[in-house]
Amino acid sequence: MSDVTARAAAGFSSAFGAEPAGLWAAPGRVNLIGEHTDYNDGFVLPFALPHRIVVAAASLPTPRWRVWSEQSDETIEFDAAQADEPGKIDGWAGYVAGVVWALRAKGHDVPGASLAVASDVPAGAGLSSSAALESAVLTALADLGDLAVPVEERPALAQRAENDYVGMPCGIMDQSASIRAEAGHALFLDCRTLAIEQIPFDVASFGLAVLVVDTRAPHRHAGGEYASRRRACEEAAALLGVPALRDVADLDAALAALPDDVMRRRVRHVVTENQRVLETVALLRAGEVREIGPLLTASHASMRDDFEITVPEVDLAVSTALAAGAYGARMTGGGFGGCVLALVDADSIEPVAAAVAAAYAGAGFTAPVWFAARPSAGAGRIE
Template sequence: MTSWFAPGRINLIGEHTDYNDGFVLPFALGVGCAATVADADSEWTVRSAQEPEPVVVRRSGLSDAEDVPEWTRYVLGALWLLTDRGVDVPPLEITVDSDVPTGAGLSSSAALVCSVVRAVDDHLGLGLDDDEVFALTRDVENDAVGAPTGGMDQLISLRGEAGHVLLCDMRSHDTRAVPLDLAGHGLSVLVADTKAPHRHSDGEYGARRRGCEEAARVLGVPALRDVGGPDLSSALGRLDSEELRRYVRHVVTEDERVLAVTRLLDEGRLPDIGQALTASHASMRDDFRITVPEVDTAVDALLSAGALGARMTGGGFGGCVIGLLPEDDVDAGGDAVRRAFADAGFGEPSLFTATAEAGARSLAG
């Protein structure tokens, strides 16, 4: 029997830059998913502490994948793909248990996939290296589940380091740990889960991705990452669509913000990143147009309560907001969000502080 844990994540900054081959700066959370793999008698069995019934399927490849509940595809996907790649995957029983809030934009799916792949690799003695594990986790989400993720969530879940954010180059998938010394600066990251429903998020997400790809085609570059900041004005002038201009402006300036925040963190200037966080939110709200009233209200409330910076985190249309606050102002920040939500007639938000924790790890012993 083999058990592994993989965490969810918060993205400090860098939204919708991943599929544009750009840069992101996430950190791993303390909450995550534990996956346990054990030998079984005949077929593959999947169990979840969050689901009432186990799912039992015959062993097969992805082309013969059975009609199963969607959540099990995150688990079975690794077994299907390994089978297709020539691995004789024996009968197994896989049990998962997650405490990542679903629907909050904290990447519960990547925590699930990464914990399962690490546990299966370990249990079967496959000896996959870090790059192979990452590729398999991304393929599970892309091919077995059908989710067009860019890989950021899997990178941070697998490679996160305690006390650090992870600068991810989403073209090369190279990563570098960057210090996030919250305690040393007397600061906290307060997370407000707005619990706002993800309104039309699937269609809207796809529309923006297609818009970015179209803009890159018109501009003659492989991806919007290749439009440098000094070239932005010229690039915008070559686009006839106001919508595409907005998308390009967000992506190019967001990449610049990620790199600027990285430089500040490398220099030990954590309090100075707040302005970039708030500017990121304004760009998501005004240019990319992926915020909703609940997240805008939470950002405004946090800033009014003394946050150095605040922004929505995640793909948009709901989910969580983060605020960088002095430790002494955390309670006031939470109270301000609750009052603002009550005044606006929104539901009760969930609030908690987040620190940067380690990535996937074995639970042996």
């Protein structure tokens, strides 16, 4: 039993005075490439991490839910009436209530339950701990209640919990990766059709590694900045007369038709980022893993200059990793903090990480934390 699994089981016993009926887990994710393309009906290429949120759970005889979290060491309780009112339960428990609400709104007879949550997904690092929580809870409740929820429908339910109950206007990428990813693969997702393809991404077999650096810059996008980027994209699509920016076929003509430079930059990022995802997928299908590096770096430059969602800590991590020999590097996640990923030779992962740490010390930034990311499996029951 892993440490986080043991903590979830022990937390359940301590909070509820009984043993759980089972344990379920869902992973955080790293987005290899394709940032802010998901809500523009575009393409993304995330993969799941070995870092997981674990939910220990057991059914209750009535429609009420008790949730304990190791992070806050508190238990939140709510009933069906509270679950059925979006926003009624807030804070971390809102993600749990949102899943209950989304399932009930879809007509499922969601079982009452006691749930204990433990996590080794770094919170606030852009690794989608919120989607992991939603996905783990959804998987647990579906199993406990023997609910007929096909796996291909689960990401949209978890997304609805976050969009309409919590109030975070995220796309469907995070939940799709947390639920549908496969070990050793990146998940190529068409966010319009929801078609997926598992793309081989066994970097170790090529003598490579994906270094993930948690920059320790606070990851804040649940407020105005993320939402403002999404609004700009939707307004631009409306002005251009297309359903979404994914449908822009002539970028130069589109840019010429837009009224201001900020909107032009937002559109240019989304359109070119979609193309970078497609080019990355083509290279990975051909087994040309090192060759994706320049696309990763170009993605970061686009996020920095056109979408304007990076911060000094992530820019320094990217530039330092590249100078230390990385094939490519970029910020991953919604922006304004979080993590950077770098494609490096397997035997240089520690020297590159050390170079970033030294650069941070010189700049007076909080020391970063790093790990090697291994493409892992999506949500499921573990015991």
